[in-house]
Amino acid sequence: MRASLIQIGVEEGESVESRRQRVASLVRDEAGADLVVLPELWTTGAFAYERFATEAEALDGPTYEAMAKAASDAGVWLHAGSIPERDPEGPLYNTSLVFSPAGDLAAAYRKIHRFGFDKGEAVLMGAGEELVTVALPGTTLGVATCYDLRFPELFRGLVDAGAETIVLSAGWPERRRAHWTLLARARAVENQAYVLACGTAGTHAGVPQAGHSIVVDPWGEVLAEAGGGEEVLRVEFDPAKVGETREQFPALKDRVLGVAVPHRR
Numbered sequence: 374m375r376a377s378l379i380q381i382g383v384e385e386g387e388s389v390e391s392r393r394q395r396v397a398s399l400v401r402d403e404a405g406a407d408l409v410v411l412p413e414l415w416t417t418g419a420f421a422y423e424r425f426a427t428e429a430e431a432l433d434g435p436t437y438e439a440m441a442k443a444a445s446d447a448g449v450w451l452h453a454g455s456i457p458e459r460d461p462e463g464p465l466y467n468t469s470l471v472f473s474p475a476g477d478l479a480a481a482y483r484k485i486h487r488f489g490f491d492k493g494e495a496v497l498m499g500a501g502e503e504l505v506t507v508a509l510p511g512t513t514l515g516v517a518t519c520y521d522l523r524f525p526e527l528f529r530g531l532v533d534a535g536a537e538t539i540v541l542s543a544g545w546p547e548r549r550r551a552h553w554t555l556l557a558r559a560r561a562v563e564n565q566a567y568v569l570a571c572g573t574a575g576t577h578a579g580v581p582q583a584g585h586s587i588v589v590d591p592w593g594e595v596l597a598e599a600g601g602g603e604e605v606l607r608v609e610f611d612p613a614k615v616g617e618t619r620e621q622f623p624a625l626k627d628r629v630l631g632v633a634v635p636h637r638r
Contacts (some may be wrong), residue, residue: 374511376604377403378410378586380599383418383544389428390415393439400443400451400606408509408605409447410571411454412542412586413519415554418543418577422493426532426614436577437470442489445476450509454542455484455518457498464499469516469542471507480507480516485527488520504530510537512612515566519543522556529631537568537611539616545572547601549584554598562593565618565625566611574603577608 379399383392415547416436417424430436436456444451451472458468467484483501487494505525507514515536521527521540531539539560541600545553553572561568568589574580584601588608597608619625 374408374427375406375571375607375609376408376410376588377406377572378402378497378571378588378599379412379570380572380574380584380586380602380604380605380606381415382582383415383573383577384419384575390414390435393436397439397443403449404447406447406449408450408540409444410452410540410542412571412573413455413544415544415573416456416459418604419519419573420493420546420578422497422578423595424467425452425457425465425494425497429457429465431461432458432468432470437478440470441478442615444474445470448474450479451489452514452516452542452571458483460499465497466501467494467501467518468501469505469518471514471516480505482516484518486520486524504534506531506534506536506552506591509538512567513537519545522537522553522560522570523558523578525563528560528566531567532564532625532630535565536564536566537612538569539564541568541570542555543570543572543632544577545583547581547583550567550585553583553585554595556562556589557587558589558595559599561589561591565591565622566615567587567591567612571606574601580633593614613614
């Protein structure tokens with residue numbers, strides 16, 4: 374399977390519509406990939422809290438339309454990162470969108486763990502309640518977002534739901550980049566799954582971003598890692614390695630403790 378992680382910057386001075394067009398063009402450039410992944414909240418910036426409400430959009434709004442067309446044009450599965458979603462009957466959500474190569478919405482995931490410690494996203498957005506997986510030819514994706522990476526029980530729930538490849542979009546700060554790499558590898562090892570984690574470059578609302586998007590295999594080996602700037606990280610991986618790893622070293626069968634989490638397929 375060929376995957377492309379598009380690590381872009383979200384700089385001030387670029388309009389949201391201009392960024393949509395730029396990102397759509399980058400997605401189309403990855404025609405020939407099987408899966409393309411974008412970062413978290415790339416329309417606004419993950420730390421631009423004051424813009425969440427003003428730039429929030431309906432699930433089927435302009436970003437949805439632009440990314441659906443880009444996925445269809447390129448003929449790829451597209452994890453289109455996340456948007457600030459405005460629910461007409463509820464709060465804002467940090468919502469990830471996954472499109473099929475036909476441009477159809479295959480899944481929408483509302484981020485469960487909100488970052489901010491009683492400020493920022495934690496108070497401005499509602500919390501999702503359901504885990505989400507998506508069946509692709511050859512593998513099943515589990516969908517997670519940024520701060521979710523710190524909560525291993527979410528990933529256990531995704532594995533219980535059949536996930537073999539975890540795709541995570543993020544706007545992770547540079548000052549905690551060591552945690553980003555460590556946790557991505559830990560989630561891969563403990564769940565014997567691939568982890569594809571796509572972050573942002575540049576600076577969001579004065580917060581330098583970590584970049585360093587990363588792809589980790591089920592043994593915790595780093596297959597590819599980006600630098601700190603804007604970059605498209607391309608990698609090939611074998612989904613069959615997940616089953617082989619779980620058979621060779623069947624640690625997941627020795628689990629004793631577990632939790633049940635609502636799941637939507």
